[in-house]
Amino acid sequence: MKLRNWIVAAAAAVVAMPLAVSSASAYELTVPSMDYRTGPYAPNGIPFANGWTDYWTMLNERDGGINGVKIKVVPCETAYNTKQGVECYEKTKKAGSGALVYQPLSTGITYQLIPKASVDNIPIHSMGYGRTSAANGKIFKWVFNFPATYWSQASALVKYIGEKEGGMDKLKGKKIFLVYHNSAYGKEPIRTLQELAKKHGFTYQGLAVDHPGQEQKATWLKIRRDKPDWILMWGWGVMNQVAIKEAASIRFPMDRFIGVWWSGSENDVKPAGAAAKGYLSGAFHQPGSNFPVHKDIIKYLYDAGKAPHPDFKDRVGEVLYNRGLVAAMWGSEAARKAMEIHKTKELTGAMMRDGYEALDVDEARLKELGAEGLTIPVKITCENHEGPRKVAVQQWDGKQWKIVSDFYDPDMDVIQPLIDEDSQKFAKENNITPRDCK
Amino acid sequence: MLFFMETVISGLLAGVMYSLVALGFVLIFKASGVFNFAQGVMALFAALTLVGLLSGTTPFTHIDNPAFAMPAWVAIPLTIVVMIVFAILVERFILRHLVNQEQIILFMSMVGLAYVLEGAGDILWGSDVKVIDLGLPQGAWDWLLDGYGLYIEKIELVAAGTAVVLVAFLAVFFQKTRIGRALRAVADDHQAALSVGISLRSIWIIVWSVAGVVALVTGVVWGAKSGIQFSLSLIALKALPVLILGGFESIPGAIVGGLIIGVGEKLAEVYGGEIIVAIFGRWYEIDPGIFSATENWFAYVLALVFLLFRPQGLFGEKIIERV
Numbered sequence: 001m002k003l004r005n006w007i008v009a010a011a012a013a014v015v016a017m018p019l020a021v022s023s024a025s026a027y028e029l030t031v032p033s034m035d036y037r038t039g040p041y042a043p044n045g046i047p048f049a050n051g052w053t054d055y056w057t058m059l060n061e062r063d064g065g066i067n068g069v070k071i072k073v074v075p076c077e078t079a080y081n082t083k084q085g086v087e088c089y090e091k092t093k094k095a096g097s098g099a100l101v102y103q104p105l106s107t108g109i110t111y112q113l114i115p116k117a118s119v120d121n122i123p124i125h126s127m128g129y130g131r132t133s134a135a136n137g138k139i140f141k142w143v144f145n146f147p148a149t150y151w152s153q154a155s156a157l158v159k160y161i162g163e164k165e166g167g168m169d170k171l172k173g174k175k176i177f178l179v180y181h182n183s184a185y186g187k188e189p190i191r192t193l194q195e196l197a198k199k200h201g202f203t204y205q206g207l208a209v210d211h212p213g214q215e216q217k218a219t220w221l222k223i224r225r226d227k228p229d230w231i232l233m234w235g236w237g238v239m240n241q242v243a244i245k246e247a248a249s250i251r252f253p254m255d256r257f258i259g260v261w262w263s264g265s266e267n268d269v270k271p272a273g274a275a276a277k278g279y280l281s282g283a284f285h286q287p288g289s290n291f292p293v294h295k296d297i298i299k300y301l302y303d304a305g306k307a308p309h310p311d312f313k314d315r316v317g318e319v320l321y322n323r324g325l326v327a328a329m330w331g332s333e334a335a336r337k338a339m340e341i342h343k344t345k346e347l348t349g350a351m352m353r354d355g356y357e358a359l360d361v362d363e364a365r366l367k368e369l370g371a372e373g374l375t376i377p378v379k380i381t382c383e384n385h386e387g388p389r390k391v392a393v394q395q396w397d398g399k400q401w402k403i404v405s406d407f408y409d410p411d412m413d414v415i416q417p418l419i420d421e422d423s424q425k426f427a428k429e430n431n432i433t434p435r436d437c438k
Numbered sequence: 439m440l441f442f443m444e445t446v447i448s449g450l451l452a453g454v455m456y457s458l459v460a461l462g463f464v465l466i467f468k469a470s471g472v473f474n475f476a477q478g479v480m481a482l483f484a485a486l487t488l489v490g491l492l493s494g495t496t497p498f499t500h501i502d503n504p505a506f507a508m509p510a511w512v513a514i515p516l517t518i519v520v521m522i523v524f525a526i527l528v529e530r531f532i533l534r535h536l537v538n539q540e541q542i543i544l545f546m547s548m549v550g551l552a553y554v555l556e557g558a559g560d561i562l563w564g565s566d567v568k569v570i571d572l573g574l575p576q577g578a579w580d581w582l583l584d585g586y587g588l589y590i591e592k593i594e595l596v597a598a599g600t601a602v603v604l605v606a607f608l609a610v611f612f613q614k615t616r617i618g619r620a621l622r623a624v625a626d627d628h629q630a631a632l633s634v635g636i637s638l639r640s641i642w643i644i645v646w647s648v649a650g651v652v653a654l655v656t657g658v659v660w661g662a663k664s665g666i667q668f669s670l671s672l673i674a675l676k677a678l679p680v681l682i683l684g685g686f687e688s689i690p691g692a693i694v695g696g697l698i699i700g701v702g703e704k705l706a707e708v709y710g711g712e713i714i715v716a717i718f719g720r721w722y723e724i725d726p727g728i729f730s731a732t733e734n735w736f737a738y739v740l741a742l743v744f745l746l747f748r749p750q751g752l753f754g755e756k757i758i759e760r761v
Contacts, residue, residue, distance in 0.1 A: 037565060038557075038560060038668070040667070040668050042560075042565035042566075042668055043566050043567040182730075182731040207730045208730040208731035209731055210731040210733060210734040210735075213669075214660070214670070214672065215452065215676070216733075217448050217452055218445070218703070218704045218707030218708050218733055219733075221441075221445055221589075221708055222730075225441050238567075238664050238665075238667055238669040241567060245664070248577060249576070249577050249589075249591055250578065250589060251578065270567060270569055270665065271567060271569055271664060271665030273569070273576075275576070311499055
């Protein structure tokens with residue numbers, strides 16, 4: 001009888017051992033990729049998704065993942081549609097070993113995911129987009145929007161305009177128009193620009209353009225009649241291309257036309273050809289592929305036949321590709337930090353959040369990552385989920401984008417009260433007690 | 439006054455662009471009673487194919503190979519051939535099997551066709567923005583702008599000229615040719631046309647081919663404004679109010695409807711906010727920008743108002759059914 005028990009136990013152990021081993025080794029760092037490779041916004045969605053996917057894949061191929069743990073990228077097509085985006089979230093949140101972070105690349109989707117991710121304990125990194133007041137980490141524990149929000153960007157762009165006009169006092173009496181995508185995204189900077197207009201005495205007017213923005217003639221007729229001194233644009237997809245062509249058509253000076261950083265990619269200026277020369281946009285990273293990290297991507301993915309989208313090789317280094325890459329790079333650093341904090345390689349969304357909140361990628365670390373000069377150093381704290389708040393201006397020279405200004409700090413005297421007001425309103429509506437970050 | 443003129447002219451020219459889209463719908467609806475929801479996607483697909491051939495793009499891989507780039511005089515006829523093959527496939531695999539089916543079934547098949555064609559375009563030619571280089575003029579008409587301060591875009595004038603040529607061609611085709619007469623017979627009465635030996639299938643192929651050519655012209659003209667990209671498929675939505683206004687079966691209706699919609703929406707967008715401020719501004723503080731982004735919905739409001747008074751549209755046939 002005893003012998004039989006021993007045999008059964010040994011057999012069970014033999015059967016269970018490989019299962020246990022395989023379940024331990026089956027853990028993968030799971031990163032959903034909220035792509036939009038179809039629909040009217042695909043030309044913008046594709047390069048970002050490729051940059052995001054390529055960086056994670058390169059870590060697998062070059063380093064065997066992060067600290068030896070493989071990364072699994074789970075793509076899901078949102079088509080830049082909020083409903084589809086929410087479906088993607090629900091579909092992928094338990095994929096693999098559980099989603100670690102979401103990068104929705106859509107302000108509309110981000111707004112919908114904020115309450116969901118807080119319940120599911122998965123961080124959202126709405127990098128330079130999404131709900132601006134999520135910068136307040138005391139209230140938005142699960143959302144990060146570094147390296148700068150739309151409000152910071154609007155303020156930085158107004159500073160750039162002030163500098164070009166010869167000082168902020170020279171803004172008095174000037175007319176600054178905002179041409180914006182008629183969506184949650186496009187409306188984000190309005191409040192900031194209204195406040196800045198009051199402070200500096202310029203005239204602000206908003207002109208909305210409906211999705212997708214294929215036809216904007218009347219908007220540009222109004223601009224031609226009212227002759228603003230500067231135009232800011234919060235556009236996306238075809239809206240950008242049509243707006244730049246229309247601006248060129250009415251002979252609006254391109255060096256007085258500044259897009260948000262989502263309106264400043266190669267796709268946006270290409271259809272206008274030479275007429276787009278001089279057009280400006282916000283930026284928080286360099287374009288181009290002359291960085292060691294790009295060389296590794298080419299070597300370990302494209303030249304090795306491991307690239308998920310091999311036909312993209314010639315476009316590695318485009319503005320939106322680099323943006324996806326930078327997002328993934330910061331995400332991978334957050335994962336490393338989370339492993340360090342929690343002393344485990346099997347991360348959960350909650351651990352990943354801690355990694356994001358302790359993120360500190362300085363110049364030295366950027367150099368180690370092969371991204372020296374590619375983007376700005378980032379340090380996140382419990383209170384400040386927006387991080388460095390630095391925005392530069394880049395210009396299209398007819399062939400490529402080049403950063404043409406310093407990095408500006410936003411006017412926090414104007415923005416901080418707006419962030420506090422909006423985040424506190426959110427906290428009140430959702431019964432959130434602000435965290436004590438001491 | 440000059441600015442008002444400019445707004446009206448821009449509206450008329452934009453209206454012509456809408457008419458181009460509506461024309462494709464009308465042709466197919468006249469001949470087969472099918473509301474071709476895929477017309478916008480056909481414009482996209484035709485333009486994608488043309489750009490692909492012009493730039494020597496290898497289908498499926500999306501890699502440009504200048505060695506295979508074709509000149510326009512080869513690429514354009516070849517694109518027309520592709521659209522004719524498409525027409526044959528639509529007749530063979532969809533229309534043939536749906537004769538005498540309910541309108542809603544035909545409509546749903548067109549919705550399906552739109553998705554299939556959009557996917558096919560994506561797989562064959564990729565989703566990136568493509569620049570079409572046919573030497574179409576861009577920018578403002580300098581002579582008018584510099585000499586008279588009047589802003590008119592050259593590409594819109596080209597579109598207007600193209601529309602005139604296209605409508606003239608279609609008028610001659612429908613009125614003076616044997617095939618045209620057969621098309622009109624089918625449009626009037628399918629059964630009667632069949633009884634005198636007109637082949638419905640051939641007629642459908644011809645009319646879908648002509649709609650394919652119209653789609654190519656539409657795609658090129660709209661694509662010249664924004665680059666060829668997938669948002670082009672949404673221009674179909676611009677045609678709907680035009681069709682409601684002009685009538686689903688009338689080519690002149692498509693033109694006049696387009697012009698009314700074009701002018702109406704431009705005037706509403708430019709002056710709507712100011713009118714609201716002028717009326718209510720004394721009581722409330724109103725941002726004149728509040729009435730922006732009207733171009734998408736105002737056309738539908740205008741069409742709805744027309745529907746109240748003339749449900750068949752301006753030029754549509756009044757249907758009287760005995761109970």
